[in-house]
Structure formats: structure tokens, C-alpha cells
Amino acid sequence: MGDSSSASYIHMVHHLIEKCLIFRMSKEECMEALSKHANIKPVITSTVWNELEKENKEFFEEYAxxxxxxDRMS
Structure with missing residues (x-):
């Protein structure tokens, strides 16, 4: 994979993680969904998620x- 295709792949994973966030999924649920539906290895999803958490610490704290x-209300 060249740099541009790697970057576009990561960007696609980032976009799919954002979709998971809209559906209020946990990191584990997101990893499972992307593995099953988009054939993305969980380690890739986890790595991109971790980077997003570093860049958007406050958002992910509020999200959690x-x-x-x-969970408590259901």
C-alpha cells in the first residue's frame, strides 16, 4: 500500500467509526461491526479509534x- 492509499483507507475507517458513534456503539461493538460488515481487521479499527481518542479526549470522555x-437507564 502506498502512502495515499493508506491515508484514504485510514480516512475510510475513521468515517466508519464516526457512523458507529452515531449508533452509540462501544469500541468493541464498533470493532465487531466493521470486521463483520466492512471486512476491516479489529486491530485497525482499534488503532484508529485510539488515535481519535487522543485527538478528541473531551469528546470521548463525554461519549463514555x-x-x-x-446503560443505567435501560
Missing amino acids: QSRSKD
Whole structure:
């Protein structure tokens, strides 16, 4: 894979993770969904997710808190 195709692949994974976030999935659920439906290895999804967490720390902290509130309400 060349640099541009690697970058576009990572960008695609990033976009798919954002879709998972809209559906309020956990990291593990997202990894499973992308593996099953988009044939993306869980380690790739995990790596991109971790990078997104580093870049958007506050968002992911709030996301985790709101997901745990949802879990308590159900």
C-alpha cells in the first residue's frame, strides 16, 4: 500500500467509526461491526479509534459518560 492509499483507507475507517458513534456503539461493538460488515481487521479499527481518542479526549470522555448513563437507564 502506498502512502495515499493508506491515508484514504485510514480516512475510510475513521468515517466508519464516526457512523458507529452515531449508533452509540462501544469500541468493541464498533470493532465487531466493521470486521463483520466492512471486512476491516479489529486491530485497525482499534488503532484508529485510539488515535481519535487522543485527538478528541473531551469528546470521548463525554461519549463514555453518556453511554454509561444510557446503560443505567435501560
